[in-house]
Amino acid sequence: xxxxxxxxxxxxxxxxxxxxxxxxxxxxxxxxxxxxxxxxxxxxxxxxxxxxxxxxxxxxxxxxxxxxxxxxxxxxxxxxxxxxxxxxxxxxxxxxxxxxxxxxxxxxxxxxxxxxxxxxxxxxxxxxxxxxxxxxxxxxxxxxxxxxxxxxxxxxxxxxxxxxxxxxxxxxxxxxxxxxxxxxxxxxxxxxxxxxxxxxxxxxxxxxxxxxxxxxxxxxxxxxxxxxxxxxxxxxxxxxxxxxxxxxxxxxxxxxxxxxxxxxxxxxxxxxxxxxxxxxxxxxxxxxxxxxxxxxxxxxxxxxxxxxxxxxxxxxxxxxxxxxxxxxxxxxxxxxxxxxxxxxxxxxxxxxxxxxxxxxxxxxxxxxxxxxxxxxxxxxxxxxxxxxxxxxxxxxxxxxxxxxxxxxxxxxxxxxxxxxxxxxxxxxxxxxxxxxxxxxxxxxxxxxxxxxxxxxxxxxxxxxxxx
Amino acid sequence: xxxxxxxxxxxxxxxxxxxxxxxxxxxxxxxxxxxxxxxxxxxxxxxxxxxxxxxxxxxxxxxxxxxxxxxxxxxxxxxxxxxxxxxxxxxxxxxxxxxxxxxxxxxxxxxxxxxxxxxxxxxxxxxxxxxxxxxxxxxxxxxxxxxxxxxxxxxxxxxxxxxxxxxxxxxxxxxxxxxxxxxxxxxxxxxxxxxxxxxxxxxxxxxxxxxxxxxxxxxxxxxxxxxxxxxxxxxxxxxxxxxxxxxxxxxxxxxxxxxxxxxxxxxxxxxxxxxxxxxxxxxxxxxxxxxxxxxxxxxxxxxxxxxxxxxxxxxxxxxxxxxxxxxxxxxxxxxxxxxxxxxxxxxxxxxxxxxxxxxxxxxxxxxxxxxxxxxxxxxxxxxxxxxxxxxxxxxxxxxxxxxxxxxxxxxx
Numbered sequence: 001x002x003x004x005x006x007x008x009x010x011x012x013x014x015x016x017x018x019x020x021x022x023x024x025x026x027x028x029x030x031x032x033x034x035x036x037x038x039x040x041x042x043x044x045x046x047x048x049x050x051x052x053x054x055x056x057x058x059x060x061x062x063x064x065x066x067x068x069x070x071x072x073x074x075x076x077x078x079x080x081x082x083x084x085x086x087x088x089x090x091x092x093x094x095x096x097x098x099x100x101x102x103x104x105x106x107x108x109x110x111x112x113x114x115x116x117x118x119x120x121x122x123x124x125x126x127x128x129x130x131x132x133x134x135x136x137x138x139x140x141x142x143x144x145x146x147x148x149x150x151x152x153x154x155x156x157x158x159x160x161x162x163x164x165x166x167x168x169x170x171x172x173x174x175x176x177x178x179x180x181x182x183x184x185x186x187x188x189x190x191x192x193x194x195x196x197x198x199x200x201x202x203x204x205x206x207x208x209x210x211x212x213x214x215x216x217x218x219x220x221x222x223x224x225x226x227x228x229x230x231x232x233x234x235x236x237x238x239x240x241x242x243x244x245x246x247x248x249x250x251x252x253x254x255x256x257x258x259x260x261x262x263x264x265x266x267x268x269x270x271x272x273x274x275x276x277x278x279x280x281x282x283x284x285x286x287x288x289x290x291x292x293x294x295x296x297x298x299x300x301x302x303x304x305x306x307x308x309x310x311x312x313x314x315x316x317x318x319x320x321x322x323x324x325x326x327x328x329x330x331x332x333x334x335x336x337x338x339x340x341x342x343x344x345x346x347x348x349x350x351x352x353x354x355x356x357x358x359x360x361x362x363x364x365x366x367x368x369x370x371x372x373x374x375x376x377x378x379x380x381x382x383x384x385x386x387x388x389x390x391x392x393x394x395x396x397x398x399x400x401x402x403x404x405x406x407x408x409x410x411x412x413x414x415x416x417x418x419x420x421x422x423x424x425x426x427x428x429x430x431x432x433x434x435x436x437x438x439x440x441x442x443x444x445x446x447x448x449x450x451x452x453x454x455x456x457x458x459x460x461x462x463x464x465x466x467x
Numbered sequence: 468x469x470x471x472x473x474x475x476x477x478x479x480x481x482x483x484x485x486x487x488x489x490x491x492x493x494x495x496x497x498x499x500x501x502x503x504x505x506x507x508x509x510x511x512x513x514x515x516x517x518x519x520x521x522x523x524x525x526x527x528x529x530x531x532x533x534x535x536x537x538x539x540x541x542x543x544x545x546x547x548x549x550x551x552x553x554x555x556x557x558x559x560x561x562x563x564x565x566x567x568x569x570x571x572x573x574x575x576x577x578x579x580x581x582x583x584x585x586x587x588x589x590x591x592x593x594x595x596x597x598x599x600x601x602x603x604x605x606x607x608x609x610x611x612x613x614x615x616x617x618x619x620x621x622x623x624x625x626x627x628x629x630x631x632x633x634x635x636x637x638x639x640x641x642x643x644x645x646x647x648x649x650x651x652x653x654x655x656x657x658x659x660x661x662x663x664x665x666x667x668x669x670x671x672x673x674x675x676x677x678x679x680x681x682x683x684x685x686x687x688x689x690x691x692x693x694x695x696x697x698x699x700x701x702x703x704x705x706x707x708x709x710x711x712x713x714x715x716x717x718x719x720x721x722x723x724x725x726x727x728x729x730x731x732x733x734x735x736x737x738x739x740x741x742x743x744x745x746x747x748x749x750x751x752x753x754x755x756x757x758x759x760x761x762x763x764x765x766x767x768x769x770x771x772x773x774x775x776x777x778x779x780x781x782x783x784x785x786x787x788x789x790x791x792x793x794x795x796x797x798x799x800x801x802x803x804x805x806x807x808x809x810x811x812x813x814x815x816x817x818x819x820x821x822x823x824x825x826x827x828x829x830x831x832x833x834x835x836x837x838x839x840x841x842x843x844x845x846x847x848x849x850x851x852x853x854x855x856x857x858x859x860x861x862x863x864x865x866x867x868x869x870x871x872x873x874x875x876x877x878x879x
Contacts, residue, residue, distance in 0.1 A: 001706045001710070005710045005713075006710065006713040006714060006717060007706065007709050007710045007713055010713070042705070042706035043706075171486060175486075175489075175490075178490070197651070199734075199735050199738055200735060201611075201613075201646070201648040201649065201650040201651075202613075202645075202646035202647070202648035203648075206685075206689060207646070207647075207648045207685075209685075210684075210685030210686075210688060210689060211615075211647050211648060211649075211681065211682045211685035211686070212647070212681070212759060212760070212763070213677060213678040213681035213682070213759065213763060214678070214759060215757065215758065215759035376685075396757075397757065398757040398759050398760065400645065400646055402742075405742060438488070438489065441489055441493075442488075442489055442492035442493040442495075442496050443496065445489070445493035445496075445497075446493050446496035446497045446500055449493070449497045450497060450500060450501055450504065450723075453501070453723055453724065453727065454727050454730040454731055454734065455727075455731065456727065457714075457727040457728060457731070458651060
């Protein structure tokens with residue numbers, strides 16, 4: 001069952017209707033857990049069995065750690081989780097075609113809930129007293145259906161408080177939940193889908209990456225890099241909106257995953273606004289502990305690079321993901337050096353020019369990084385990169401005209417909306433303006449819903465279900 | 468505000484109306500606007516609308532209804548069967564698959580009784596060797612068909628008809644060589660007919676055709692992704708079945724859901740109109756073919772030739788007629804390259820290549836201009852031109868069609 005299906009909407013509605021009359025936290029937890037397992041079982045009972053095994057294993061490891069938080073016990077728990085990831089995620093992709101390991105399937109969302117389990121063990125080890133779930137609560141924490149497929153990666157402390165809340169969801173929770181589900185569906189089914197497939201065949205980024213064997217021009221490489229970056233953004237941010245909105249219907253607030261990342265003015269800022277739940281996880285459980293091992297700036301840079309390589313490796317054990325992670329590590333290191341240099345030299349640039357230049361030197365390299373993320377193989381990624389840096393190849397166009405036009409329209413439209421948002425917020429801050437906005441909002445929702453329905457006939461999965 | 472407060476009467480009517488205004492008004496608008504859009508979208512024929520309003524796509528029953536040129540009822544019925552969607556003849560005669568773009572399916576300035584070239588060719592074969600003996604032509608064309616789609620449809624047809632497929636006639640149109648994509652409908656056909664295996668086999672046995680292979684690999688990968696990656700464990704049949712049932716239910720009971728594909732087509736048409744208006748694009752705008760897509764398409768032709776040979780199937784390729792008018796969207800340099808490369812490639816495999824690119828002259832009654840916008844239609848021709856093309860095909864390959872596609876009992 002996927003988030004953009006009719007069955008999911010009916011499923012969420014049915015569980016909501018069942019949950020509303022329940023008064024106690026415990027009964028709501030049991031209902032949500034049963035619903036979560038039912039939801040996950042639609043992806044296969046074998047997937048559910050692995051999730052159950054992981055839940056019991058981690059709960060037991062947690063109990064051991066709670067009794068005596070030793071490094072050995074933590075290592076045991078971490079090793080078991082990494083082994084699970086290795087067996088079901090990494091080894092099959094590395095094994096050769098005929099071997100038995102190759103035939104192992106990857107339970108959807110394993111990277112997400114394994115990282116949630118790891119954070120639980122780390123929190124217990126560090127003596128977090130809020131990490132004290134019952135077995136049901138812990139199972140619900142790992143299996144909670146809005147997050148089980150592709151995050152956001154939650155922390156046990158922040159979820160437990162909400163699972164234990166006796167209060168029922170309020171009107172605002174439901175209204176916000178529905179709004180975010182509609183927004184998420186619009187981003188996924190309309191915007192991401194149009195960028196992926198184009199308005200006509202041969203018009204999307206999928207065509208440019210998958211069906212052309214070579215010869216991309218400079219403009220083509222830029223359009224594909226930026227187009228894919230936005231497709232991924234609308235796809236994953238759309239998914240996150242639906243996940244967050246679904247949880248909100250039950251009064252549960254999940255951590256945000258995106259905060260207008262393409263408006264970032266530095267690579268560091270980008271990573272605090274893109275896939276935030278995972279990047280904060282990496283920061284808290286990989287970067288900070290590593291950085292504190294040794295003093296010195298050089299070690300900080302090494303740690304930054306290593307953390308980003310881990311980020312890439314989390315997506316998959318391929319050279320391209322590792323390269324993508326290393327590339328972002330290098331961007332962060334370079335950014336730190338430039339920051340230090342600017343502070344040292346006390347360079348003064350007009351703020352508007354500074355912001356514009358910072359945006360360009362952030363957006364462009366981040367977009368180019370997607371070429372590593374999306375390419376079929378290293379050869380394709382390198383050929384596209386060489387097209388970017390070959391002036392002669394800017395005269396050569398290989399994509400269909402609609403691909404350039406649609407990508408440009410969506411990207412420019414996005415930035416235009418983001419630019420006028422602060423102005424609109426100021427204008428609509430007044431009481432009268434609020435009334436007008438409220439009066440007009442049904443038209444926006446109706447248009448969004450109609451477009452969602454029109455494009456809902458096409459079947460496609462969310463990109464991050466692969467990880 | 469808590470939800471339970473609603474039930475306990477603690478919420479004033481004004482607050483309630485304020486709260487419910489947005490959801491209820493949105494729902495009402497969705498229902499009203501959705502109904503209006505769906506009704507409007509359901510009225511047009513997407514095939515015609517995508518091309519132009521003067522173009523008529525030939526439909527099953529047209530030949531029988533037309534009764535021109537002294538067609539016997541049997542001939543008219545056979546001509547109609549040519550364009551019936553993936554018609555499966557009951558007779559054991561050999562079958563001939565006819566593939567091309569909208570030029571092979573549609574007639575400009577249609578007059579009652581007009582038929583497309585494939586239908587005239589079928590009638591011609593019937594007249595030559597009689598109803599019982601003549602091979603059955605099947606028109607498997609698609610508007611804007613690409614080479615990968617041509618290969619996919621040939622494989623689909625061949626896999627489902629087995630040894631009864633005797634010949635494939637492919638109309639190659641240069642303007643379709645600007646891309647190498649496969650539309651979702653054809654991808655669905657590949658998935659539905661379980662053609663991923665045969666296509667993967669085809670790729671595997673032709674590794675030297677790197678560029679052509681990449682195209683098909685991309686399609687197979689897309690199919691794999693949309694079905695839920697193998698690594699992720701694909702969605703199990705029960706939930707898929709439930710979703711399909713719900714989708715079907717929604718399609719049967721809601722006019723909006725039913726007309727979803729038409730709404731998307733209408734949106735596309737509006738987008739194209741806006742694009743052409745904004746950028747001043749007319750029908751004679753040059754449509755250059757990038758070298759890379761040209762090379763990939765040429766390799767796809769080679770793949771098709773090899774596939775046909777392996778299947779012991781006679782392949783006939785013809786370069787589709789081009790309107791002899793300047794300026795022309797087809798670049799002269801592209802056409803020269805096309806006319807030089809295709810025969811050379813076919814000669815290497817002893818496949819038949821016919822050059823009909825200047826078969827249809829710019830005389831009255833052969834081609835059409837769009838009267839409202841005063842732009843020539845460079846892609847489609849009239850019923851008279853279809854007949855001319857069919858006559859030429861019958862002359863060039865008619866005898867081969869009758870020989871090779873004879874009933875199995877006779878052939879053995």
